[in-house]
Amino acid sequence: MALSRRTLLLGSAAAGAAAATTTWPLAVSAAPARGPLRTDPFTLGVASGDPDSDGFVLWTRLAPNPLAEDGAGGMPSRDVAVEWRIAADERFRKVVRRGVVVARPASAHAVHVELGGLPPAREFFYRFRAESFLSPIGRTRTAPARWSLPSALAMSFASCSQYEHGYFTAYRRLAEGEPDLVLHLGDYQYEYPADTYTIPGGNPRDHQGPETVTLANYRQRHAQYKTDPDLQAAHAVAPWAVIFDDHEIENNWADEVPEQPDPDFPARRAAAFQAYYENMPLRRTSIPRGIDMRLYRRLHWGRLATFHLLDTRQFRDDQGCGDGYKDCPAAADPTRSITGAEQEAWLLDGFHRSSARWDILGQQVFFGRRDNNSGPATVLSMDSWDGYAASRDRITRGWVDAGVRNPVVLTGDVHAHWADDLKLDWADPASITVGAELVCSSITSSGDGADVVPGTHPWAAWNPHLRFYNNQRGYVRTRITTDALTADFQVVPFVTRPGAPVHTRATFVIEDRVPGLHQIADTPTAGGTAGLRAPSAAGAETVRQETRRP
Structure with missing residues (x-):
């Protein structure tokens, strides 16, 4: 009986060790300096990423003892040859490419295989072997040819997975949907030691180790997250495109400015970047150079969609007026930027060169305006694009001037689902809409959350x-076609215990050449109804949450 793809992928982590007896001789052998590996080194799973029309990146990292305090994952201090294979079928009867790469101690035995020369718009399966051990199986794909116009793309995006705040069930549900592409918009891991960033009722899980400061700390923390089977399933089901936000280093950092004064912050930033690269399926163009890392880049899905992946941390001016929600003159300073001049010019040039049906900005922090004050003062989040209004205006006007056909902004960070229309003139509610923003909730960060009656957020009346x-945990599932982008806001009712089901809380459509959002479905949980009402207790709690650590 043939196994289903879902059975193979979602069960492959458990099957990896059992399959290790399969005959699969290494093409190149690295002589073990101090004995062979004795336990399974593939405890962190497998991943692929950054697909283009002729290839992608394959990733794994060897770590038989993933939570080792020295960050080395329990690996011996020697090189290990790792064989990789790509097949056109899930049983590996049609192997199309194979090779050997060396996993080295200097990179925590991480493996990056950057491939080209493959046919476009094809599904592939891959796995690794290290000595006598086989990895789980991953599924990936090449993007369509650059000149082609594919009929559809299934893309899901997520952010903010605080391990201590709950179980990664939403990742499992995302994997079960078998998307073509996954975007992760930041806060993949968090830096805090146990019992520092807590939710009401206490955290259901604990971080291992101290606050992440050193390279060993960051390697250990990434490994702890990667051991989660739900996260492994999400990585194994489709190629990912990743960008970081703040917690990959520390809360609310900006360029070379830490949240609190720290003369060692440059060393901490360099360590965090190295560990991030080691643990993500990124191309060699993102290899860190000291405290610098090139993360902004483009992915093309034929002429259907271009993804402009941004970095709103590494090049930004420091947040104005001491961070937080403020009525702050610095927010309007035309010299301030959240992207830096070079990245901004790159983005604007990309708008002018684009021939895509959809231009999608994958980025970290809230793009649209959110004034949290009903009076004459304008009180905005200094950590979002609101704190860099001129920067936002240049980019928004840039896509309008370039004639971008369908601009859409994707966002994470705020631990709640949002959807908003984007304006050229935020002071005039009747001004034209020039784009749309879709904001995914967190995978776990802030705990279970609560369902919210649509329209009852306290800020809705003046925004x-x-x-x-919606204040439940989850992710956003999209289907992108030539005619429309459909976004399903997926939610789970709880994360503080495992096994939650998932359902679509609301569905919005953005039609081709029609800027702005059109809601086509609202599926409240028991007791919820649509419509504008007085602010709910859940909405008031959200205001309090968003003044704390994001």
Whole structure:
């Protein structure tokens, strides 16, 4: 009986060790300096990423003892030859490419295989072998040819997975949907030691080790997250494109400015970047150079969609007026930037060169305006694009001037689902809509959350462009076609215990050449109804949450 793809992928982590007896001789052998590996080194799973029309990146990292305090994952201090194979079928009867790469101690035995020369728009399966051990199986794909116009793309995006705040069930549900592509928009891991960043009722899980400061700390923390089977399933089901936000280093950092004064911050930043690269399926163009790392880049899905992946941390001016929500003159300073001049010019040039049906900005922090004050003062989040209004205006006007056909902004960070129309003139609610923003909730960060009646967020009355809000955990599932982008806001009712089901809380459509959002479905949980009402207790709690650590 043939195994289903889902059975193979979601069960492959458990099957990896059992399959290790399969005959699969290494093409190149690295003589073990101090004895062979004795336990399974593939405890962190497998991943692929950054697909283009002729290839992608394959990733794994060898770590038989993933939580080792020295960050080395329990590996011996020697090189290990790792064989990789790509097949056109899930049983590996049609192997199309194979090779050997050396996993080295200097990179925590991480493996990056950057491939080209493959046919476009094809599904592939891959796995690794190290000595007598086989890895789980991963599924990936090449993007369509650059000149082609594919009929559809299934893309899901997620952010903010605080390990201590709950179980990664939403990753499992994302994997079960078998998307073509996954975007992760930041806060993949968090830096805090146990019992520092807590939710009401206490954290259901604990971080291992101290606050992440050194390279060993960051390697250990990434490994702890990667051991989660739900996260492994999400990585194994499709290629990912990743960008970091703040917690991959520390809360609310900006360029070379830490949250609190720290003369050692440059060394901490360099350590965090190295560990991030080691643990993500990134191309060699993202290899860190000291405290610098090139993360902004483009992915093309034929002429259907271009993804402009941004870095809003590494090059930004420091947040104005001491961070937080403020009525702050610095927010309007035309010299301030959240992207830096070079990245901004790169993005604007990309708008002018684009021939895509959809231009999608994958980025970290809230793009649209959110004034949290009902009075005459404008009180905005200094950590979002609101704190860099001129920067936002240049980019928004840039896509309008370039004639971008369908601009869409994807966002993470705020631990809640949002959807909003984007304006050229935020002071005039009747001004034209020039784009749309879709904001995914967290995978776990802030704990279970609560369902919210649509329209009851306290800020909705004076921010009419804010079209949707929900305070449950989850992710966003999209289907992109030539005619429309459909976004399903997926939610789970709880994360503080495992096994939650998932359902679609609301569905919005962005039609081709029609800027702005159109809601086509609202599926409240028991007791919820649609419509504008007085602010709910859940909404008031969200205001309090968003003044704390994001």
